[in-house]
Amino acid sequence: MRVAVYSPLPPQRSGIADYTAELMPALAEHHELEFVVEPGWTPAAELDRWRRRAAAELPAALSRGEVDLALYHLGNNAEFHTGIWRTALAAPGVVVLHDFVLHHLVRGMAQDAGDPQLLDRELLRAYGPAGGRAARRARETGAALDPFRWPLFERVVDRSLAVLVHSRFARDRVLRSRPHARIAVVPHHLSLPAAAAMSRAEARQALGLELDVPLVGAFGLMTPVKRPHVLLQALRAVRERLPAARLLVVGEVSPHFHGAAELFAEPGVIVAGRQELDRFLLHMRAVDVAVNLRFPVAGETSGTLVRLLGMGQPVVVTEAGSFAEIPDDCCAKVPLDITEAETLAAVLLALLTDEPLRRTMGDNARRWCGGRHALAASARGYAELLAVVARDPRPPAPELATAALPGVTPTDLWGRVLGRAGRELADLGVDDADDATLLAVSRAAAELGERT
Secondary structure (H helix, E strand, O other): OEEEEEOOOOOOOOHHHHHHHHHHHHHOOOOEEEEEEOOOOOOOHHHOOOEEEEHHHHHHHHHHOOOOEEEEEEOOOHHHHHHHHHHHHHOOOEEEEOOOOOHHHHHHHHHHHOOOHHHHHHHHHHHHHHHHHHHHHHHHHOOOOOOOOOOOOHHHHHHOOEEEEOOHHHHHHHHHHOOOOOEEEOOOOOOOOHHHHOOHHHHHHHHOOOOOOOEEEEEOOEOHHHOHHHHHHHHHHHHHHOOOOEEEEEOOEOOOOOOHHHHOOOOOEEEEEOOOHHHHHHHHHHOOEEEEOOOOOOOOOOHHHHHHHHHOOOEEEEOOHHHHHOOOOOOEEEOOOOOHHHHHHHHHHHHHOOHHHHHHHHHHHHHHHHHHOOHHHHHHHHHHHHHHHHHOOOOOOOOHHHOOOOOOOHHHHHHHHHHHHHHHHHHOOOOOOOHHHHHHHHHHHHHHHHHO
C-alpha cells in the first residue's frame, strides 16, 4: 500500500518532526511511504531516501489512485501544522492527533492570516451557538478563551477516515464528543540513541557537572503548563534538607512564558536551555530524578517522558491524563490538590536520599517501557490501522451545517442529534470536567446511532 506522510520533519524544531523521522524506517517495513512537503522547504539530508510529493498535489494524487492513503501528523503549532490541517480537511485520510487540543493551532492560523473571524467560525462550526457566543464574549471583553474547554478537534475528526492517538485518555476524550469516530491507540514509541547508554557519572563528566550533587531535572519546552511554580516551591523545601540539591532545566523556554527568566533566577537552578538531541540525552542521564508535571493536559504523550522511562530514570509525574496509565511501580505520581508542592517535595527527598528506591523504580520503568513503547510495535499499530482503513475507507460524515433536509440519511440524523445535544449541554454549563454526564450522553448517543 502506498501511503503519503504529511508531517513536520527535521530540521524543523518540533518533537513531532523527530517522532516521524524515527518512525518512518519501521513503518516502511509494512507499507510504501513518501513524504508530503510544502513549497520552498527541504527535509534534512538523512531523509533523502524517501520520495517527496508537493502538498498541493496530494488531493489529486489520491483521486487518481497514485497514493492509497494520506497519513497526517497533527499538533497544535500553527508554524508547522497549518498546511497539514487544511489538507486533512480537503483530502481526508488517517489523522494522528498528537494533542487533542488544537485550539492553539486554529488561533495561530487566524493570527497568521490576519483573520480573527477564522477562530470564531471554527468555534461556531464545532460547538454551534454556544461556541459563537463564547467567541463573541472573548472578542468583546478581551478575555482569552480556555483552549481546554474549546479544544477544536471535532472538525478534523469528523473529516478523517480514522484517528490515531497515543493514550486511552486521549481516545476517551475524543469519543466523548465523537462516539462514532474510528480511533486507535498506538503508544508513543521509544527511541534511545547511543548517548543514552552512558552511566550517570560519565554523563556528568561529559557535561562538566559535579559528580556528587543531588540533581533534579526538568526537560522539554518549558511553559506554565509544566507547573514550574510548583516545582520551584518544592525545590526550596528540598534545599532546606539538602542544601546542595540543584534543579537542571533543559529545553527551550517558551517565548510566550512571561516572567520565566525571573522565575528561574533563584538559587539552586541551572538553566541549560535548548540542546541538540545527543546532549539533551546526556542531561537526562546526568540527573538523579526527573520531574514531568503537566496540567491542564491536552491529550499529549510526552516523548521526553517516554525516553526517561526507557532509560530507567526515576520520574515524578502529575496524576492526570495519560500519566495515570503508567503503572504505579514505574514512576511516582503527585496528585493535583492543595498539597501538590508539599507532596512533590517529600517525594523528591525520598528519591534523592534512597538510591535503591531510585534503582528499583528505574528498572521497573525500563522493563515496562521497553515492551509497551517498542518502535516495531508502534509501527505495527500504524500499519494495522492503515490496512483496515484501506479495506474500508468510510467516507467522512457530512458537515452538520450543510446537510440537506430532503433525503436525510440515518447518519445525517444521528449527527444532527449529537450536534444538538452537544450545544444544549454547553448552554447548560456542562464542560469537560463533567465526565460522568458526558460519558452517559455519549453512550446514549452511540446507542442511538447504532439503531439508526
